[in-house]
Amino acid sequence: MDSQLIAALLGGTGVATGGLIAGAFSLLKGRQENATQERKHQLEERSRHRDVRRDIYAQFLKKAGQVSELEAKRLHDAEQSVILREITRAGNRGQKEYTDQYAAPLKDAMGELIGLAFLVELEGPESLVPLAQSVVVVHREVQDIIQKNRADHGSRSWGGIQAGTPTRWHPETNPWWEGDDW
Numbered sequence: 374m375d376s377q378l379i380a381a382l383l384g385g386t387g388v389a390t391g392g393l394i395a396g397a398f399s400l401l402k403g404r405q406e407n408a409t410q411e412r413k414h415q416l417e418e419r420s421r422h423r424d425v426r427r428d429i430y431a432q433f434l435k436k437a438g439q440v441s442e443l444e445a446k447r448l449h450d451a452e453q454s455v456i457l458r459e460i461t462r463a464g465n466r467g468q469k470e471y472t473d474q475y476a477a478p479l480k481d482a483m484g485e486l487i488g489l490a491f492l493v494e495l496e497g498p499e500s501l502v503p504l505a506q507s508v509v510v511v512h513r514e515v516q517d518i519i520q521k522n523r524a525d526h527g528s529r530s531w532g533g534i535q536a537g538t539p540t541r542w543h544p545e546t547n548p549w550w551e552g553d554d555w
Contacts, residue, residue, distance in 0.1 A: 426496045433489040433505065440482045440512050444519060447475035451523050473523075483512060 486509060493505040
């Protein structure tokens with residue numbers, strides 16, 4: 374009986390040791406899989422965030438380009454209005470009525486640009502925030518110049534944008550997004 378008892382004890386100890394080793398390996402394997410899953414999740418999250426940021430940057434740049442195009446068209450139209458007015462003053466009866474057809478689309482595009490600048494500020498690294506703000510400020514200054522040019526040449530339609538609105542950003546006096554009715 375002694376040999377049977379010793380065999381049983383050795384067998385039980387072997388089974389317990391084997392179970393303990395198998396459990397330890399399972400635990401280690403599970404931790405490795407969890408760590409791998411967590412890294413994979415973090416990489417996917419970073420990739421998704423990078424894609425969202427890239428999309429926002431692309432939208433911001435595209436909208437800035439649209440605002441530039443509308444500003445150029447509005448300036449060109451204002452110049453054409455001055456030319457038509459000069460021709461009319463010279464006695465030509467073919468007077469055309471001038472309307473500021475780009476004021477409202479420009480105002481809408483500028484509002485969208487400011488909204489996208491906010492998204493750049495929220496999503497992007499801090500180094501891009503001043504650049505986005507500068508783009509908005511420059512476009513507002515260009516529009517002020519266009520508006521002043523229109524006012525200097527007697528244009529009747531102001532398009533809802535007032536000349537002389539402060540556009541310089543200063544954190545203590547006026548945030549870069551304030552002004553007019555954007």
